[in-house]
Amino acid sequence: MVANTNGFKRIAIEPVTRVEGHGKVTLLLDEQNRVHQARLHIVEFRGFERFILGRPFWEVPVLVQRLCGICPVSHHLAAAKAMDRIVGGEKLTPTAEKMRRLMHYGQFFQSHALHFFHLVSPDILFGGIEDPFAGFSADPALRNVIAVAAKFPELAVQGVMMRKYGQEVILRTAGKKIHGTGAIPGGINKNLTIAERDFLLKDVEQMIKWSHGALKIAKDYTVKHLTKLAPFGSFDSSHMSLIRADGAMDLYHGGLRAITADGKKIFDHVDYQKYTDYIAEEVRPWSYMKFPFIKSIGPENGWYRVGPLARLNTADFIDTPAAEAARKEFMAVTKGKPNNVSMAYHWARMIELLHSIEKIRELLNDKDLQGQDLVTRGQRREETVGLIEAPRGTLFHHYRVDKHDQVTMANLIVSTTNNNEPMNRAVQKVAQDHLSGKKEITEGLLNHIEVVIRAYDPCLSCATHALGQMPLVVELVDAAGNLVDRKTKGG
Amino acid sequence: MSSTIEFTINGKDITGRPGQTVLEAAQDAGVYIPRLCYMRGLAAFGACRVCTVLVNGRPQAACTQTVAPGMVVENNTEKMTAFRRNLIDMLFVEGNHFCMFCEKSGNCELQALAYRFGIAAPKYPYMFQPREVDMSHGDVFIDRNRCVLCGRCVRASRDVDGKHVFDFVGRGLHKRIAVNAEALLGDTELAVTDKAAEACPVGAIVKKRVGYAVPVGQRLYDHKPIGSEIESTAL
Ligand code: NI
Numbered sequence: 001m002v003a004n005t006n007g008f009k010r011i012a013i014e015p016v017t018r019v020e021g022h023g024k025v026t027l028l029l030d031e032q033n034r035v036h037q038a039r040l041h042i043v044e045f046r047g048f049e050r051f052i053l054g055r056p057f058w059e060v061p062v063l064v065q066r067l068c069g070i071c072p073v074s075h076h077l078a079a080a081k082a083m084d085r086i087v088g089g090e091k092l093t094p095t096a097e098k099m100r101r102l103m104h105y106g107q108f109f110q111s112h113a114l115h116f117f118h119l120v121s122p123d124i125l126f127g128g129i130e131d132p133f134a135g136f137s138a139d140p141a142l143r144n145v146i147a148v149a150a151k152f153p154e155l156a157v158q159g160v161m162m163r164k165y166g167q168e169v170i171l172r173t174a175g176k177k178i179h180g181t182g183a184i185p186g187g188i189n190k191n192l193t194i195a196e197r198d199f200l201l202k203d204v205e206q207m208i209k210w211s212h213g214a215l216k217i218a219k220d221y222t223v224k225h226l227t228k229l230a231p232f233g234s235f236d237s238s239h240m241s242l243i244r245a246d247g248a249m250d251l252y253h254g255g256l257r258a259i260t261a262d263g264k265k266i267f268d269h270v271d272y273q274k275y276t277d278y279i280a281e282e283v284r285p286w287s288y289m290k291f292p293f294i295k296s297i298g299p300e301n302g303w304y305r306v307g308p309l310a311r312l313n314t315a316d317f318i319d320t321p322a323a324e325a326a327r328k329e330f331m332a333v334t335k336g337k338p339n340n341v342s343m344a345y346h347w348a349r350m351i352e353l354l355h356s357i358e359k360i361r362e363l364l365n366d367k368d369l370q371g372q373d374l375v376t377r378g379q380r381r382e383e384t385v386g387l388i389e390a391p392r393g394t395l396f397h398h399y400r401v402d403k404h405d406q407v408t409m410a411n412l413i414v415s416t417t418n419n420n421e422p423m424n425r426a427v428q429k430v431a432q433d434h435l436s437g438k439k440e441i442t443e444g445l446l447n448h449i450e451v452v453i454r455a456y457d458p459c460l461s462c463a464t465h466a467l468g469q470m471p472l473v474v475e476l477v478d479a480a481g482n483l484v485d486r487k488t489k490g491g
Numbered sequence: 492m493s494s495t496i497e498f499t500i501n502g503k504d505i506t507g508r509p510g511q512t513v514l515e516a517a518q519d520a521g522v523y524i525p526r527l528c529y530m531r532g533l534a535a536f537g538a539c540r541v542c543t544v545l546v547n548g549r550p551q552a553a554c555t556q557t558v559a560p561g562m563v564v565e566n567n568t569e570k571m572t573a574f575r576r577n578l579i580d581m582l583f584v585e586g587n588h589f590c591m592f593c594e595k596s597g598n599c600e601l602q603a604l605a606y607r608f609g610i611a612a613p614k615y616p617y618m619f620q621p622r623e624v625d626m627s628h629g630d631v632f633i634d635r636n637r638c639v640l641c642g643r644c645v646r647a648s649r650d651v652d653g654k655h656v657f658d659f660v661g662r663g664l665h666k667r668i669a670v671n672a673e674a675l676l677g678d679t680e681l682a683v684t685d686k687a688a689e690a691c692p693v694g695a696i697v698k699k700r701v702g703y704a705v706p707v708g709q710r711l712y713d714h715k716p717i718g719s720e721i722e723s724t725a726l
Contacts, residue, residue, distance in 0.1 A: 056626065
């Protein structure tokens with residue numbers, strides 16, 4: 001894992017474990033083990049866009065699910081929102097919009113539950129009261145979900161059941177748990193039957209109760225250890241998300257809002273059809289993944305964060321009562337100012353978990369879900385953008401469709417790509433604060449880096465635009481580029 | 492000459508009419524003989540071989556073989572099922588059939604046959620042959636990735652629509668469905684209401700902008716296997 005050449009050595013963490021997909025971290029150290037450079041590399045192929053070219057536009061919401069086995073529902077809905085505009089059907093019927101929202105909240109619920117219980121809980125639950133970082137350095141054999149299941153069996157069961165519930169919601173809205181067909185251009189292909197509604201209503205109160213429990217774990221951990229966690233991989237940044245016209249958090253639709261690290265609006269209620277006027281993507285020689293930035297600020301400082309933390313920061317309020325109460329507690333910690341703590345992502349994510357299940361309950365009690373009016377059509381268009389707040393952050397789908405119904409251009413900016421620079425900053429910060437100058441770079445110390453990456457819940461499968469899932473890697477290479485050591489875990 | 496013809500399929504007594512094919516006589520008696528290139532109302536073609544049965548011990552296409560008195564037909568035997576399963580397996584990999592993303596899924600006869608024969612995944616490696624898509628027509632498109640060369644569109648257009656929009660070109664692995672215009676489907680006189688526009692058993696000739704309008708669970712073969720509509724009429 002470590003090599004010495006020209007006075008420098010390079011460490012690589014490969015793969016970064018308990019994240020979705022394949023990525024690599026490299027650290028450049030001098031002889032005193034001082035960190036000179038720390039980078040997260042995600043290989044982004046962009047081969048997928050070519051795969052879509054030439055296909056009929058109505059096929060795209062189903063086809064794009066092939067991009068990622070983790071986030072198919074988010075891609076399905078973002079593409080469907082884009083294709084709504086191709087058929088001029090973006091003003092959905094109440095039944096269509098609410099069915100899609102139900103599907104989307106189901107995806108949020110299962111994704112956030114999976115991330116928290118299966119990927120993150122070992123870091124948090126094995127962090128003692130005295131030392132929040134204890135879980136980070138714990139014996140790798142204990143640092144996994146099996147160890148959690150042994151020590152906290154009830155929590156492990158809840159995690160499984162909550163994920164399953166989210167998948168049941170997806171099944172009844174999309175038609176299948178993965179690779180469903182529910183959202184079609186201009187609407188939805190089914191409503192929710194009374195039997196389906198009653199099936200989902202049966203367990204919804206239990207899910208709300210468990211979500212409160214998960215939220216409490218995340219909140220207590222963060223609040224109790226705030227002084228230690230606050231600087232951990234943290235930095236000031238801008239934040240961006242969709243926002244409802246009245247300023248409420250809206251995970252399905254809205255205008256784009258971006259704010260500075262201290263809460264000033266950079267832009268607000270921007271029609272995302274014009275996103276290219278506000279956002280550009282920078283290419284850097286060492287990474288295949290692009291770095292998006294806010295144009296008015298420029299590539300140097302225009303990067304921003306997306307995802308749960310950004311959404312909590314941009315929202316004026318949440319329109320479900322329990323999640324709103326939780327939001328107020330969350331914002332009180334920073335006295336109403338944006339929270340720039342990387343590890344606060346977990347708490348923010350669990351507030352969204354609760355919000356999603358509150359929304360699911362609200363929708364299940366809405367008679368519109370049994371409506372018969374499923375599809376709308378209007379003025380045909382040739383170019384379209386579909387945006388959605390995916391569990392991991394803002395997801396962009398941009399297409400052009402010719403008069404023969406064929407896709408002629410596709411560009412996707414996935415949530416994880418939006419968080420590319422922030423994750424790199426987080427890795428650098430942790431490497432500087434926790435590894436630099438240490439006599440020995442232990443596996444426990446390297447896990448500190450993975451811990452902060454996991455806070456962002458990257459989906460490297462999406463980000464690489466590869467077909468299917470791949471593992472994440474850390475490498476230690478010397479300054480001449482010779483591989484000294486290499487770790488590949490998971491995958 | 493008698494007006495009825497008695498014969499057996501797998502030992503079961505079947506009554507047919509003179510000139511009737513084994514496949515149709517069986518169908519009238521509620522016996523399903525699997526098929527792909529056969530379509531009621533079109534001339535028999537005998538191209539796909541899926542309907543192959545043993546007639547007095549010799550393999551024959553049930554869609555072209557006419558019934559004869561005392562004929563002994565073997566249909567659903569272990570041997571014939573193995574033969575058909577192999578045929579379906581080969582059809583899958585010869586084209587680029589990816590059911591998970593195909594809009595014909597659930598309504599596709601090839602997929603339905605695969606399910607009926609218990610084929611979960613292709614046995615042979617995909618050949619990944621590049622095949623062309625023709626989106627030039629306003630209402631119908633061709634995706635040759637999914638064509639099984641059954642010729643139903645060729646016969647429907649020629650014999651029912653009287654247009655001769657489709658034909659085969661090339662041989663063997665290079666055999667393709669072509670249109671009778673210089674280049675593209677959009678240049679032909681095909682209308683969306685033509686028989687040829689709905690004759691395709693797979694997702695190769697498809698009406699545009701229908702896509703996934705029918706939800707999973709309400710599609711043709713979501714609940715009952717292909718052929719069960721015939722078998723349910725058996726006495
Ligand atoms: Ni993904």
